[in-house]
Amino acid sequence: MKLITLLVVIAGVIALAQLAKVGQLTALIRNKKEEDISEADSRLNGSLFVVFMVLFYASFVWLLVRYGDYAPPSASAHGEAVDTLMSFNMYIITAVFFLVNTALFLFANKYRYEKGRKAKFFAHDNRLELVWTVIPSIVLAVIIIYGLRTWNDMTGAPAEDALRVEVYSKQFDWTARYPGADGEFGLANYNLITPTNPLGIVTADGVEEALEEIEVQIAKIESELSHERGRMLAEIEEIQAVLHHNHHAGHGHAEDHGHGDHGMSEERTALLEARLHELEHMLESDDVVILSEAAFEAKEDKLHRLKRHRQRIMEVKPFDFDGGLSAWEAGMDDKIMKGEFHLPVGREVEFVFRSRDVIHSAYMPHFRAQMNTVPGVPTRFKMTPTITTDSMRTILNNPDFDYILLCNKVCGAAHFNMQMKVVVESEEEYNAWLESQEEFLAEKPNMVNPDARAEVTTNDNEESATL
Amino acid sequence: MAGHAHHEESFISKYIFSQDHKMISKQFLMTAVVMGVIAVMLSVFFRLQLGWPGEGFAILETFLGKWAPGGVLDRNAYLALVTIHGTIMVFFVLTGGLSGTFSNLLIPLQIGARDMASGFLNMLSYWFFAVSSVIMIFSLFVEGGAASGGWTVYPPLSALPQAMPGSGMGMTLWLISMTLFVVSSLLGGLNYIVTVVNLRTKGMSMTRLPLTIWAFLVTAILGVLSFPVLVSAVVLLLMDRSMGTAFYLSDIFIGGEALDVTGGSPILYQHLFWFLGHPEVYIVLLPALGISSEVIATNSRKPIFGYKAMVGSILGIGFLSFIVWGHHMFVTGMNPFLGSVFVFTTLLIAIPSAVKAFNYITTLWQGNLRFTPAMLFSIGLVSTFVTGGLTGIILADSALDVNVHDTYFVVAHFHIVMGMSAIFGMLAGVYHWYPKMFGRMMNTKLGYAHFWITLVCGYGVFFPMHFVGMAGAPRRYYDYSAFEYLDFVMDLQPIISTFAIVGALGQLPFLFNFFYSIFRGQVATENPWKSNTLEWTTPVKHMHGNWPGALPEVHRWAYDYSNPDFEDDFVPQTVPVKAGESAH
Numbered sequence A: 001m002k003l004i005t006l007l008v009v010i011a012g013v014i015a016l017a018q019l020a021k022v023g024q025l026t027a028l029i030r031n032k033k034e035e036d037i038s039e040a041d042s043r044l045n046g047s048l049f050v051v052f053m054v055l056f057y058a059s060f061v062w063l064l065v066r067y068g069d070y071a072p073p074s075a076s077a078h079g080e081a082v083d084t085l086m087s088f089n090m091y092i093i094t095a096v097f098f099l100v101n102t103a104l105f106l107f108a109n110k111y112r113y114e115k116g117r118k119a120k121f122f123a124h125d126n127r128l129e130l131v132w133t134v135i136p137s138i139v140l141a142v143i144i145i146y147g148l149r150t151w152n153d154m155t156g157a158p159a160e161d162a163l164r165v166e167v168y169s170k171q172f173d174w175t176a177r178y179p180g181a182d183g184e185f186g187l188a189n190y191n192l193i194t195p196t197n198p199l200g201i202v203t204a205d206g207v208e209e210a211l212e213e214i215e216v217q218i219a220k221i222e223s224e225l226s227h228e229r230g231r232m233l234a235e236i237e238e239i240q241a242v243l244h245h246n247h248h249a250g251h252g253h254a255e256d257h258g259h260g261d262h263g264m265s266e267e268r269t270a271l272l273e274a275r276l277h278e279l280e281h282m283l284e285s286d287d288v289v290i291l292s293e294a295a296f297e298a299k300e301d302k303l304h305r306l307k308r309h310r311q312r313i314m315e316v317k318p319f320d321f322d323g324g325l326s327a328w329e330a331g332m333d334d335k336i337m338k339g340e341f342h343l344p345v346g347r348e349v350e351f352v353f354r355s356r357d358v359i360h361s362a363y364m365p366h367f368r369a370q371m372n373t374v375p376g377v378p379t380r381f382k383m384t385p386t387i388t389t390d391s392m393r394t395i396l397n398n399p400d401f402d403y404i405l406l407c408n409k410v411c412g413a414a415h416f417n418m419q420m421k422v423v424v425e426s427e428e429e430y431n432a433w434l435e436s437q438e439e440f441l442a443e444k445p446n447m448v449n450p451d452a453r454a455e456v457t458t459n460d461n462e463e464s465a466t467l
Numbered sequence B: 001m002a003g004h005a006h007h008e009e010s011f012i013s014k015y016i017f018s019q020d021h022k023m024i025s026k027q028f029l030m031t032a033v034v035m036g037v038i039a040v041m042l043s044v045f046f047r048l049q050l051g052w053p054g055e056g057f058a059i060l061e062t063f064l065g066k067w068a069p070g071g072v073l074d075r076n077a078y079l080a081l082v083t084i085h086g087t088i089m090v091f092f093v094l095t096g097g098l099s100g101t102f103s104n105l106l107i108p109l110q111i112g113a114r115d116m117a118s119g120f121l122n123m124l125s126y127w128f129f130a131v132s133s134v135i136m137i138f139s140l141f142v143e144g145g146a147a148s149g150g151w152t153v154y155p156p157l158s159a160l161p162q163a164m165p166g167s168g169m170g171m172t173l174w175l176i177s178m179t180l181f182v183v184s185s186l187l188g189g190l191n192y193i194v195t196v197v198n199l200r201t202k203g204m205s206m207t208r209l210p211l212t213i214w215a216f217l218v219t220a221i222l223g224v225l226s227f228p229v230l231v232s233a234v235v236l237l238l239m240d241r242s243m244g245t246a247f248y249l250s251d252i253f254i255g256g257e258a259l260d261v262t263g264g265s266p267i268l269y270q271h272l273f274w275f276l277g278h279p280e281v282y283i284v285l286l287p288a289l290g291i292s293s294e295v296i297a298t299n300s301r302k303p304i305f306g307y308k309a310m311v312g313s314i315l316g317i318g319f320l321s322f323i324v325w326g327h328h329m330f331v332t333g334m335n336p337f338l339g340s341v342f343v344f345t346t347l348l349i350a351i352p353s354a355v356k357a358f359n360y361i362t363t364l365w366q367g368n369l370r371f372t373p374a375m376l377f378s379i380g381l382v383s384t385f386v387t388g389g390l391t392g393i394i395l396a397d398s399a400l401d402v403n404v405h406d407t408y409f410v411v412a413h414f415h416i417v418m419g420m421s422a423i424f425g426m427l428a429g430v431y432h433w434y435p436k437m438f439g440r441m442m443n444t445k446l447g448y449a450h451f452w453i454t455l456v457c458g459y460g461v462f463f464p465m466h467f468v469g470m471a472g473a474p475r476r477y478y479d480y481s482a483f484e485y486l487d488f489v490m491d492l493q494p495i496i497s498t499f500a501i502v503g504a505l506g507q508l509p510f511l512f513n514f515f516y517s518i519f520r521g522q523v524a525t526e527n528p529w530k531s532n533t534l535e536w537t538t539p540v541k542h543m544h545g546n547w548p549g550a551l552p553e554v555h556r557w558a559y560d561y562s563n564p565d566f567e568d569d570f571v572p573q574t575v576p577v578k579a580g581e582s583a584h
Ligand code: HEM
Pocket: B281, B282, B284, B285, B327, B328, B346, B347, B349, B350, B353, B388, B389, B390, B392, B393, B395, B396, B397, B401, B404, B405, B406, B410, B413, B414, B417, B418
């Protein structure tokens, strides 16, 4: 196979070489140079420009007819305005596109080279240039004003009674949060994220549990580090050496040096001996681990980071905010959704976006809505859904249709499949659905299972490994 | 600079560590051709996946090995290929390659200078470029693969090795390579500016400069002002990656662990990046526009229409390009009012751009057009510049960008302006100045084949992408099958990929023509295109110092084509003004 490809390539090169040579020879015979463009070539290229133009326009029309109805009807209020603005702009630029390209290709053909004709010496014309500075300026002014009006409407302050939904991104899925009965989102802090608290919602229990969990991990690593076989053996050797030395010093030359600095206090010797026993005991236990130098350092590093993490959680602890509602409580009745979330039709919704790891972008093509989700910097976008999922199914004549939220900022291997279903329904259906959802604290188990985190971590790794 | 006595030169000082601008120009061009071939191949590889998702292609396994098990591209590899393709095309082909080749070749020759202001810095500029090219290519082969976060390498994705395999060693090499690249650009750019300002020959006033030189000058100024900002962005990113700083990082939980970072902002990086990034697209485009101005005037046998307006629009575009960067960030959560300001400034750029397009077309009007391959590519450039610029109007409108940002609509837009217009300008330059570079002519017939295949396939690839984008298809996706609403545009994908493959093969006649003609092309005469500019008064065989005798003296502008006061349809700049002639 490779051989054949190679042969084809070689044959191709030889063929081209021969072609070039023949071309040059005939040119030589006719005394024609590369820079002289023959009448025939002029005609050929000139006509090709016209042919190309016709084919180009034809395929444009084909694309327009087949794909021009590019997206399903907009399902949001501002989306309709965006679509109208888009059509307005499209008409203008399509018109200019045809006008200018046609002039270009037709001139190219019309004024192709003729021997003996002298071109028109036409270096400038201020009136003409003024015309095509002023006309585009006017058209652009209209485009700018119209565009900015739509933009201002879209980005103005949300209505007082707007529904608020938090959309949270991570590699590679979405989570939605509703504020619950109190209408307030609980505070969130990324240091409190655990498998059972994926958004890091701050609650008194949550802080305690996160701390507990960290303590467990710290203890585990500390135990591992202290049970490292190589280190223990080294320490034993060291203690033995000291004791040995002390032994000699004590019995050999003690007299020469009076009370001698070399001798250790009884106390210290006892301590060392106790440690020696302890180490020997530990060596026999089941907890002994064997680590390479690098692994040992990695664990030390991890230990350090865990301690920093503990420190940061401690900083969350005394936090409280004034106003009647306590931050510690607001989060308890929040509702967390995976896989899909619902919106009532006709009611304005203000999304608040947060991200856990990298930048993602929350894109809902049917609602003409998009906003980046940025770690550390919450962003917002408001919209009003106008068509329920059911109505859209009827409109599109597609019983399986669903609105979706997808990721539109490259975020890693599974970026292309990071989506969530959006359901738009009547206010009653929406209320019933929301009612049926559990509150954050209700589904939270009391005990934190230290293995749970390990499980999630390995899952994450597995995912990225297989991706 | 007079007595150039040392004609005996070793191979090394002549071909490798040359300080002669003409040789350095050829070095840049050769490197760019190699980089371009690589980048095109990468794009064919990932277009195979997009056109026929999940199907195995033996050729992929042959070239990519473990990145394409069973001939199916791996998803991480997909992102790495896209990233490196974009990086090479934007920076190595269209910035280093385009400016490096033609600024170097033409600045001294067209202003009547013996060489660049500093031959040594010029040589350094090339070698930094060469080393950074090698590092960028090498990064494809390291553990974890090359950088994969897109050519804009936004943190935190690019800052955290846990986020994706490409953010490990590959990313570090990317950053190092780009730093060296910027050094090369700065050395080159300063040299170009100083040369144009100081070394113009007698009579070459600024208002007589060919438009090529105006374009190269403004390009160099843009580069010198904006590349340092990219370096600072890159250095801060390197520090976030390896020194525990948090300029761009805040509140991140990844890999099962809360990172010890607070207070940084990923958006800061985007401001810094696009402060270079937008001028960068004009660093890419302006030289191409300069080249085509020259080629179109020469081959229309007419003065370029509205010389002053052309210079004015180059300056206007150059200035405005510094205050529009925010149009890449409408959906980052930017203050909507600030967004409005960027809408306004961005749409202003359309005015000088429109002036340029109309002036090109008026130059063709009533001309006597010689269809050299360079001329064909320049006409193609005007078409693509208009087509691509127009969709920019949609993207600049923040309300509309919300819906098409980061979709294939953007891909269509910037490929038609950069991937077609700028590349067409570069190719036009190669065909036009080949006789000056290599002393031989390229084959015209092969040039025709090359142009028509490239024009048809270029539009065939990028034009349908508008529709894919308007249907809501995100860019940088490995596979679109997860989204039913896109099914109906996906039958465009195999068509696009087919055009891409044919278009890539269509570059073979060019490559062959390019290399074959170096040795076997028809020997060139001194002024084959009957052109006015000074480079065509130098001997065909290269020499140090460019002109054997005294430097030429300039008496007129570069565009006296078909001047009614003269018999010939061209009047070189060295011809003195006749009595009674209405001089420019
Ligand atoms: C003429 C030369 C031009 C070049 C070389 C060029 C190049 C580019 C490139 C490379 C991008 C990609 C951004 C990304 O990766 O996300 C882009 C986007 C963009 N371009 Fe241009 N462009 C040109 C002209 C224009 C014009 C004339 C306008 C406006 C009138 C414009 C407006 C925009 C906007 C607003 C974006 C951002 C779109 C988005 O990210 O959604 N461009 N351009």
